Amino acid sequence: MQSRSTGTTVSAGSSTKDAIRDAALELFRAKGFEQTSLREVADVVGITKASLYYHYASKQDLLGAIIDPIIEHMRSMAAEVDGIRWSGASVRTVLRDYLRGIVRHRHAGALLLRDTVAIINALNDRYPDWVDSTEQLRGWLAGPVPTDESKLRAVAALEVITVALVSTEYAPGAPDELVEGILLDCAVTVLDGFADR
Amino acid sequence: MQSRSTGTTVSAGSSTKDAIRDAALELFRAKGFEQTSLREVADVVGITKASLYYHYASKQDLLGAIIDPIIEHMRSMAAEVDGIRWSGASVRTVLRDYLRGIVRHRHAGALLLRDTVAIINALNDRYPDWVDSTEQLRGWLAGPVPTDESKLRAVAALEVITVALVSTEYAPGAPDELVEGILLDCAVTVLDGFADR
DNA sequence: GTCTATATACCGATAGAC
DNA sequence: GTCTATCGGTATATAGAC
Numbered sequence: 001m002q003s004r005s006t007g008t009t010v011s012a013g014s015s016t017k018d019a020i021r022d023a024a025l026e027l028f029r030a031k032g033f034e035q036t037s038l039r040e041v042a043d044v045v046g047i048t049k050a051s052l053y054y055h056y057a058s059k060q061d062l063l064g065a066i067i068d069p070i071i072e073h074m075r076s077m078a079a080e081v082d083g084i085r086w087s088g089a090s091v092r093t094v095l096r097d098y099l100r101g102i103v104r105h106r107h108a109g110a111l112l113l114r115d116t117v118a119i120i121n122a123l124n125d126r127y128p129d130w131v132d133s134t135e136q137l138r139g140w141l142a143g144p145v146p147t148d149e150s151k152l153r154a155v156a157a158l159e160v161i162t163v164a165l166v167s168t169e170y171a172p173g174a175p176d177e178l179v180e181g182i183l184l185d186c187a188v189t190v191l192d193g194f195a196d197r
Numbered sequence: 198m199q200s201r202s203t204g205t206t207v208s209a210g211s212s213t214k215d216a217i218r219d220a221a222l223e224l225f226r227a228k229g230f231e232q233t234s235l236r237e238v239a240d241v242v243g244i245t246k247a248s249l250y251y252h253y254a255s256k257q258d259l260l261g262a263i264i265d266p267i268i269e270h271m272r273s274m275a276a277e278v279d280g281i282r283w284s285g286a287s288v289r290t291v292l293r294d295y296l297r298g299i300v301r302h303r304h305a306g307a308l309l310l311r312d313t314v315a316i317i318n319a320l321n322d323r324y325p326d327w328v329d330s331t332e333q334l335r336g337w338l339a340g341p342v343p344t345d346e347s348k349l350r351a352v353a354a355l356e357v358i359t360v361a362l363v364s365t366e367y368a369p370g371a372p373d374e375l376v377e378g379i380l381l382d383c384a385v386t387v388l389d390g391f392a393d394r
Numbered sequence: 395g396t397c398t399a400t401a402t403a404c405c406g407a408t409a410g411a412c
Numbered sequence: 413g414t415c416t417a418t419c420g421g422t423a424t425a426t427a428g429a430c
Contacts, residue, residue: 016413032314034231037405050408051414059406115314117229138367148371149379155367156360156383160353170335170352174345182346185390186353190383213395234423248396250425 017055019045025066029111033063033118060122067112067119070105071127077101078133081140088192091141095157095187096180098137103164103176110165141191157187214252216242222263226308230260230315257319264309264316267302268324274298275330278337285389288338292354292384295334296377300361307362331355338388354384 023044027036038059042049056062077098084090102109112119120130139146141154160183167179220241224233235256239246253259274295281287299306309316317327336343338351357380364376 032231032318034229035315035318038407039405047413048415049406050416053407054413057407115312117312118232118315121229121232148368148375151368152360152364152371152376152379153383155363156357156380159356159360160387163349163353163356166352167349171345171348174349178345179349182349183353186350186387189386189390190357193382193386235425236423244395245397246424247398247426251395254425256424 016045016047020052020055021062021065024062025107025111028063028066028115029107032115033111033122038062060126063119063122064126066108067123070101070108070112071130073101073105074137075130075133078136081137084140086140086144091191092184092188094137094141095161095191096184098158099161099164099180099184099187102161103180106165106168109162113162113165153191153193157191160187160190213242213244217244217249217252217259218262221259222304222308225260225263225312226304229312230308230319235259257323260316260319261323263305264320267298267305267309268327270298270302271334272327272330275333278334281337283337283341288388289381289385291334291338292358292388293377293381295355296358296361296381296384299358300373300377303362303365306359310359310362350388350390354388357384357387 020041024036024041027041027044038052039049041062042052045052052062056065077094080097081094084094124130138151138154138158141157142150164179164183167174167183171179217238221233221238224238224241235249236246238259239249242249249259253262274291277294278291281291321327335348335351335355338354339347340351361376361380364371364380368376
């Protein structure tokens with residue numbers, strides 16, 4: 001659909017469309033979605049705003065290209081959890097899988113975490129059931145007989161997971177395996193109320 | 198500076214200036230700071246946009262009136278921590294005080310948490326050293342000899358504390374004392390790596 | 395203190411030439 | 413696929429009457 005064409009220097013082996021997406025992610029993360037104009041994105045890429053519209057039909061489309069993968073990950077986790085019996089072991093497995101996906105989509109996740117209001121406002125037409133997904137996962141983690149305490153611990157555990165999104169800022173040298181191990185331990189501990197190692 | 202004047206019916210025992218601040222906080226929380234226009238705020242209060250500018254010199258001024266108290270709390274915690282020797286007991290005390298302040302400024306805190314990028318962008322002139330404050334608290338919590346693990350655990354512990362900002366959404370019936378007790382336990386546990394109760 | 399009216403600027407999006 | 417030019421809308425902020 002997109003010919004590799006002649007050896008133009010848009011970006012190392014990447015199309016203009018991808019270059020726009022990458023530049024937008026960087027700017028959205030630094031300045032926020034609403035605070036970033038498409039003119040600024042186009043300037044970074046080296047094209048005009050009108051050219052950008054050739055590749056993306058709207059600003060929401062561009063945001064969708066960035067956010068889609070991590071939203072899909074969250075949605076699939078919520079669906080998967082529906083058929084899993086709650087237990088100490090399955091809780092750890094679910095949190096581990098969730099954490100791994102978060103790490104994989106780290107950059108988009110950091111945007112989603114820090115600019116939640118603007119992004120949800122812009123994309124609640126595209127993802128009408130995203131809030132329900134997060135709610136479902138939270139409810140499952142709180143256990144079959146939720147109490148105020150187990151609900152709060154579930155929220156706290158998910159909050160701990162999100163630290164993976166910004167781990168490179170605070171522990172730049174730590175490899176992903178270490179980050180995943182520590183945060184999974186923290187999240188499980190928060191849910192249980194005591195460590196099980 | 199602001200005469201109580203005659204008994205006008207601006208709001209129950211409150212000035213117009215306060216009514217503007219309260220309406221703005223509610224709208225900013227629901228729609229985000231940048232997504233909320235001063236015209237909308239003025240409409241809720243029942244005045245025009247021009248009248249609003251009589252009370253607040255700019256949109257940033259209005260945001261500052263909302264955010265100032267919690268920023269000041271964070272700054273004072275960071276300053277206080279500078280003279281405290283790090284220990285298991287002092288860590289718990291600091292986290293408890295921090296958590297109590299967060300609960301006290303819950304509404305402004307929830308705005309700050311969910312619209313971080315927009316708010317920091319709007320107010321980084323007014324609070325040039327706010328990021329340093331949070332960094333200082335985080336560094337102290339990580340202990341006298343920080344490792345990648347202790348740094349990550351410090352970030353995670355502070356992240357757990359922020360759950361207090363949205364606790365009323367997920368555990369509406371829980372009293373503040375219960376919320377504070379649970380979250381303090383979670384945060385301390387995350388920092389230690391095992392419970393100490 | 396509140397109003398109407400307006401200045402100024404930028405935004406997202408489109409039209410149409412090349 | 414990229415450009416120039418522009419439309420329609422809305423935003424913050426101000427001027428000046430009452």
